Amino acid sequence: MAVQFQSAVKAIAGACLVVMANHGVAAIAAERGGVEDKIEYCQICHGQAGQGYHGYLTMPRLAGQQSAYLESQLRDYADGRRVNAVMSNVARGVSPSMYGAIAAHFPALNPPPLDGGAGGNAALGRTIFANGLPESNVPACSACHGPDGHGTGQIPRLAGQVPSYLVRTLSNWSQERGRASAGGLSAIMVPTTHNMTAAQIAAVAAYVGSLR
Ligand code: HEC
Ligand code: HEC
DSSP, X not given: OHHHHHHHHHHHHHHHXXXXXXXXXXXXXXXXXXXXXXXXXXXXXXXXXXXXXXXXXXXOOOTTOOHHHHHHHHHHHHHTSSOOHHHHHHHHTSOHHHHHHHXXXXXXXXXXXXXXXXXXXXXXXXXXXXXXXXXXXXXXXXXXXXXXXXXXXXXXXXXXXXXXXXXXXHHSHHHHHGGGGTTXXXXXXXXXXXXXOHHHHHHHHHXXXXXX
């Protein structure tokens, strides 16, 4: 009887272990599948290699982007600190616990810039990027975004970014990212965006969009 009872307990305990193990595997598989599924979802709009899309609805490039920056933007969209109806829905549809894993997918991607080389006044753009416009209090972009425009941490990569996205972003900064005025990182860019003319914005967008 005692032996029978013991082996029954062992059998039950064994069955529990199997169930728990299966659960663990299932949970991990679901989580992996979840992140991969979400990345496929991102690719529908941002391109297979995260290269972005230049068209009626411009999609920014995510390829090569700093993961800390990507993660911070997903949080900002979800919390309404960055205003965009499409991306707010996307970010709110993804568990914040997955943001890091999703963001980690993009830095290693390295497709060539979408529009090939620089169009527009890339010479003026290069000057603004490297030296700023001292007469209008525009700082050198390279001081923060790096001499190669690759960014670091929460300072985004600009190299290879779709120029039409850059123009729109720089022209609408206060409307789309103005809610970060409470000391958020977005505030750093406010004077820069206000002090550039449309022609200067187009020039710097063309230049950084051509960087690799
Ligand atoms: C339905 C199309 C669509 C899908 C799906 C989508 N995005 Fe976006 N995404 C956009 C658009 C449009 C923008 C530009 C929004 C703006 O200007 O603020 C954008 C912007 C972004 C930005 C800001 C880029 C930058 O340089 O600041 C990030 C980060 C981003 N998306 C990440 C993702 C991730 C991660 C996914 C998948 C979980 C995803 N997106 C899925 C359309 C989409
Ligand atoms: C003092 C540091 C600093 C300088 C100088 C600076 N930036 Fe930025 N920039 C930032 C930070 C930080 C962010 C991220 C803001 C956020 O998270 O909303 C940013 C964001 C941007 C973005 C948004 C990128 C995206 O993918 O949406 C663009 C475009 C940009 N900067 C262009 C420029 C240009 C062009 C110049 C030079 C004229 C410049 N920046 C100078 C710090 C700087």
